[in-house]
Amino acid sequence: MDLLSKIQTEFIGLDTTYKLATGEGSRRIYLDSTASTLMMKAAHSAIEKFYQHYANTHSLLHFSAKISTQQYNWAHERILSFLAADPEHYTCFFTGSGSTAGINRIARVFRDYRPDRGTAFVSLMEHHSNDLPHRKHARKVVHIPFEINSGNPGCIDLETLEKELERHKSSASYVAITGVSNVTGIINPVYDIAELAHQYGAFILVDGAQMAAHLPVQISGHKNPARNIDAFVFSGHKTYVPGSPGVVICRKDILSALEPEEVGGGMVDQVFVERYTISTNFPDREEAGTPNIPGAIGLAAAIEIMDTIGMQTIYEDEDELIRYALDKILAITDVVVYGDTDCTRCPRAASISFNILGMDHGLVAAVLNDYYGIAVRNECFCAHPYVKEMIRDYLLSRVGQVDFDDLNINLKIKAGMVRASFGLYNTKEDIDLLVAALNDIQTNQAKYTPLYHIDNHGNYVHNQFDMTAANPFSVRDNLLKELEP
Numbered sequence: 147m148d149l150l151s152k153i154q155t156e157f158i159g160l161d162t163t164y165k166l167a168t169g170e171g172s173r174r175i176y177l178d179s180t181a182s183t184l185m186m187k188a189a190h191s192a193i194e195k196f197y198q199h200y201a202n203t204h205s206l207l208h209f210s211a212k213i214s215t216q217q218y219n220w221a222h223e224r225i226l227s228f229l230a231a232d233p234e235h236y237t238c239f240f241t242g243s244g245s246t247a248g249i250n251r252i253a254r255v256f257r258d259y260r261p262d263r264g265t266a267f268v269s270l271m272e273h274h275s276n277d278l279p280h281r282k283h284a285r286k287v288v289h290i291p292f293e294i295n296s297g298n299p300g301c302i303d304l305e306t307l308e309k310e311l312e313r314h315k316s317s318a319s320y321v322a323i324t325g326v327s328n329v330t331g332i333i334n335p336v337y338d339i340a341e342l343a344h345q346y347g348a349f350i351l352v353d354g355a356q357m358a359a360h361l362p363v364q365i366s367g368h369k370n371p372a373r374n375i376d377a378f379v380f381s382g383h384k385t386y387v388p389g390s391p392g393v394v395i396c397r398k399d400i401l402s403a404l405e406p407e408e409v410g411g412g413m414v415d416q417v418f419v420e421r422y423t424i425s426t427n428f429p430d431r432e433e434a435g436t437p438n439i440p441g442a443i444g445l446a447a448a449i450e451i452m453d454t455i456g457m458q459t460i461y462e463d464e465d466e467l468i469r470y471a472l473d474k475i476l477a478i479t480d481v482v483v484y485g486d487t488d489c490t491r492c493p494r495a496a497s498i499s500f501n502i503l504g505m506d507h508g509l510v511a512a513v514l515n516d517y518y519g520i521a522v523r524n525e526c527f528c529a530h531p532y533v534k535e536m537i538r539d540y541l542l543s544r545v546g547q548v549d550f551d552d553l554n555i556n557l558k559i560k561a562g563m564v565r566a567s568f569g570l571y572n573t574k575e576d577i578d579l580l581v582a583a584l585n586d587i588q589t590n591q592a593k594y595t596p597l598y599h600i601d602n603h604g605n606y607v608h609n610q611f612d613m614t615a616a617n618p619f620s621v622r623d624n625l626l627k628e629l630e631p
């Protein structure tokens with residue numbers, strides 16, 4: 147068996163079963179990897195083995211301290227080489243529990259590095275985590291729309307980006323762009339965008355939260371250096387290691403010019419009462435305090451495996467699955483899939499968002515869970531502007547069938563989608579089960595609707611089936627059972 151096929155079956159939680167509203171037990175079908183992926187067993191076992199040697203990396207001279215420090219250093223190097231970032235010019239550091247902390251950090255770094263250039267260009271496709279930090283920290287944000295009514299809806303509008311860069315060229319600070327949309331799965335041409343940004347003196351920050359685990363990344367070493375990326379951020383919990391930290395890869399020359407954002411232990415050489423001197427070593431100077439050492443090492447272990455399989459191989463395998471899913475979902479009566487669905491013209495990774503016309507996304511997601519054990523996400527996926535504009539675009543494209551007066555009402559009460567998202571472990575069988583469930587839900591709307599009510603938080607709740615009572619789980623109860631004599 148090849149490594150990819152072997153690893154695909156080795157994740158914790160693939161055989162978790164839940165009791166459904168029908169009373170039957172059913173294996174969970176996990177289609178929510180864009181939110182968080184499941185844990186790769188090999189990474190989990192690497193962390194367990196490492197715990198035998200665990201020690202603080204700020205200790206120096208005992209065996210475990212040496213081993214911990216060595217392994218923690220390896221984690222940084224492994225990630226740099228995974229993303230093809232030249233260690234001479236780039237550093238990798240861990241921060242926070244996902245991409246959000248890293249994006250906030252880089253927004254402040256770019257602002258402070260060039261105070262005379264205050265304008266950030268942020269696409270409207272972004273997750274709030276790659277939009278709000280720029281609104282808060284950059285002096286000015288210019289939002290770049292995506293294409294609508296264009297034949298390839300949902301893709302960033304590069305012409306407008308160029309016009310805005312030209313218009314603000316004296317103040318252009320950086321472009322912040324997602325590598326892959328967490329709503330539509332559309333893959334952005336980040337290297338073309340880097341070239342464009344650099345032409346106008348702007349840096350580029352790539353939000354790699356949905357990119358790192360799904361396709362090859364090349365931060366540096368492009369034939370044309372203008373295509374290199376200045377800063378890249380991703381989340382370990384979306385890269386098959388829940389509990390691992392967020393990761394930032396950034397040009398050292400930019401970071402070196404500033405005092406690190408966070409200060410404390412581990413990032414200084416000397417501290418006197420009246421002053422302190424900051425370490426010139428990377429990544430130490432960017433990692434104040436004791437880091438999440440086991441999480442970082444587990445993440446590097448998962449990355450070692452993915453790199454051994456080859457990210458191009460992983461991308462191609464997932465591309466086949468996404469095309470299969472798109473074809474099947476598009477064939478369901480009255481389903482609208484958002485974003486360009488021609489994967490040759492507009493490649494996607496990981497996510498497909500859709501609605502069943504006339505049905506609330508919340509009801510569809512609840513029925514998928516309660517009657518089929520299929521875990522999906524619904525609502526706006528922390529990307530309100532993108533989701534709302536995509537829905538508006540769809541409704542406008544149906545003018546004649548949709549009453550214009552209903553547009554706002556529709557947007558207010560129906561803003562949201564259902565998102566099915568995929569990871570290494572998903573199979574065509576998972577897609578077939580999803581599609582069969584959606585066909586049933588679409589055909590039997592009238593049967594399912596009266597079985598639910600909407601609670602005070604706006605969520606669909608089954609009138610009779612209490613999902614938590616049917617599927618009890620408590621860490622404490624498990625612990626107490628284990629402690630029983």
Ligand SMILES: Cc1ncc(COP(=O)(O)O)c(C=O)c1O
Pocket residue numbers: 180181243244245246247273275276324326327328353355356381
């Ligand atoms: C594209 C994108 N960017 C940023 C984030 C934020 O990541 P985190 O929650 O790991 O901080 C997410 C999370 O879903 C995302 O999908």
